Amino acid sequence: MNKALKAITVGAGLAACFAFGYGWRDIQHGQAPSARSISALLGVSSSSTSLSPEQVFKQNYNRILTTYTRQLSPTDLKYAGMEGLLASLGDPHTIFMPPKAAEEFHDETMANFFGVGARLGPDQLGAKVAVVFEDGPAYTAGLRAGNIITAVDGKSVVGKDIDTIVRTIKGKEGTYVHLTVIQTGKDKPAAITVRRGRIITPTVTGKYLEDTKVGFLSIESFSEPTAAQFDKELAKLEQHDMRGLVIDLRENPGGLLETAKDLLSRFVENKVVVTMRFRDGQEETERTYGGSLHNFKYPIVILMNEDSASAAEIFAGALKDYGKVTLVGNHSYGKASVQNVFTLVDQASAKITIARYYLPSGRFIGRKVDEDGVFLTGGLEPDVKVDLSFDVEPTYGDPKSDSQLRKALDVITGGAPR
């Protein structure tokens, strides 16, 4: 009896030591051993002949980290592995985003970041202010389009890269940035102090084209505030006598499906926007809302090109299927899938294709490319195909230099001489 008890005690003691050794790695990381590693222990003899995908990954991760000629950041290498993992599916829209990229992506979709509320372009003397957002902090402080920023917080930015300048100007909400600015008509540079705040980036800009009496609305992306901005800009245009509307979706990479649905509800009520087909064959249909219908009393043309994608294609494709618009320009990109963004514990995120979508007419517009990545088929076909001419440096929205817009205006005015 006494002997048996002793044997059990010794056996238990040894087992405890083994378990401690087994879990040592986790203890070093300050965590309890995961259930997965314990179950792996029990199956160790059967799995030792062929390597699991996880083991293949870990082996090579360790090899690259320890033997590559340059010192690598373990975290960056891990993230590069995750990028490759998602890329192995061959779907260009399923991607991994490390924390920093994930944050930028989030800012872009939400279209709000902290800053002064201005868009800058390169200039020999520093940075030229291209646009100042109405009601933004920079506007309030007196910054205007055309001003040239030559110094930030007393430090000259002459010859600096525009991205670097933007980064120094951006910052936390409530902090101040001091800009030295050259304004036309003043001989001395002005000092402007701006209190950084939350910025809502305009995604819709409107312009009334006097000559043709046509409204021009450019939608940059489908973000959170886009629908409200669309309404506001449209209302401004409709104060004029309007013979037609051109909605410019060129270079619009898409964005939120919800926003596309919201916008489409201005055109059609309780109609199918898209049908999504998920992995298990399950279907889900998105429909426009009732009660937001707007009375468009004029013809509408949509301008698009190969960089119009995703939500922009849903918007244009649905309107086309319901006979509300004429499509002008080049074929669109052909992104016929829906992604969901999964945020991970370390603030990185994975954007994963969860469904394919079909337009109201049942059309699938997925892009097909050859082995060199050259476009074959896919996307929406324009009703009137026209290339952008580079004979004069084109500026979107300017009928004098924008040949695609000129064609759109011809479609609205019936080709009548202007």
Place this chain on the structure above:
Amino acid sequence: MNEVKKSLFAGVAVAIAAGMVFVGSAARDRIDLGQRYADNSPLAGQTLLATRDNSQEVPEGDYFYEMSELLKREYVEPITDPQKLATGAVRGMVGSLGDPDSIYMDKDEFAIFQNQRNGLYEGIGADLDLDLAGGPKTKPGEKKSVHGVQPTGEDPQEAASYFPRVPKVTVVAIAPGGPADKAGVKVGDVAYSIDDHWVMNGPELQKFRLAQLAFGAKKLSLPELNVLRKDMRAKLERALMPLKAKNRLETGKSGGMTVIWLRNGQKVSTQLSRGTAQMSIASPKGYVLKFDSKAATGLKQAIAGKTEVTIDLRNNSQGDYSAMRECLAVVAPTGNYGVLQSDRKDKPEPLLVSKGNAHPPTITLVVDRSTRKVAEIFALALSSHFRAKIVGGPTGDDRVVQEVVPLPDGSGYTLNVGTYKTSATPTTVAVKGGSRIE
């Protein structure tokens, strides 16, 4: 039980307990890391455990596992091959290095690469290298984002904005009698276009970028820029990334292609028909040494009983580092023959011969530009330590040591683990060797 026995017993018990802790820890390693890979690391002495003290938010294995599970749950199509995810992750890691000497190869490409290491070539019958000369190679301590656009990636548009790191697809060795040889391709030729597909070319991209800047600064007119823009757009629409161009030239046993090469700044057009070819030397001037697993044995026989031996190292651009070390021990006395430098180590790894040949014959090495990698290291190690005379030259100037890592699915990759540096001074080499090796 007396006191001595008691303390002995206690000691044994503690030892057993400690033993069990170790066994437990080892079992965990085995499970986490799988069986240890065969240690063919030239920088031997590294162990897998070296990375254990890296504190990371989420351990990489768990990260991989969670990500795979997320895909299995959410991705629009079922995940049929989980191994593909692992290989994809490895590809991502290797690609992130942005290093033309560390390249992932899919199953077919890796098979071709392995054949090449055995001297068997297909495609145009030449060895091509991704050459970053003139660009920023691996500067010590250089901090590079692993998330940057990779010059060997797939997207030509993105790479266009990354011109300084676009490598040149350069011919480094030609199989005698093979398609490239017959068509008059020369070592040093740079692929400019393949069947009207422009091969991404750093200087041309740079020229276009500078033209854009000149236009921005109003130093170039719009019509002038438009001519360049039209040309660049046409090129980019049918552009081949360097790695893809290299694969296209090295792959296939039938069919023809038109390749335009850059030779001394001139464009030279060649008609090539794909086929197989053996990498060899047309008229060898001595013993032909190939650095494979049988190299040392063969070399031993070749020098047996001789006082003077000539070894021909031309057309020798692929070889195994450990085989080369064995060969060095056959023809060189015990000693230090230089270092493998990498910027990750405090102390560079010495190239040591521990059991050398105390009475080697007088050795003459025949080299030229197709003497590269381990063959070049072999030549330099011997000549810089007055153990061999060099004839011909200069050599290919590529002393990078690569590991070759096969993966379970048949694909694999190369990994740049360091660059050989002689411990002798370059001047000595030039005087003694009579060639411009350094």
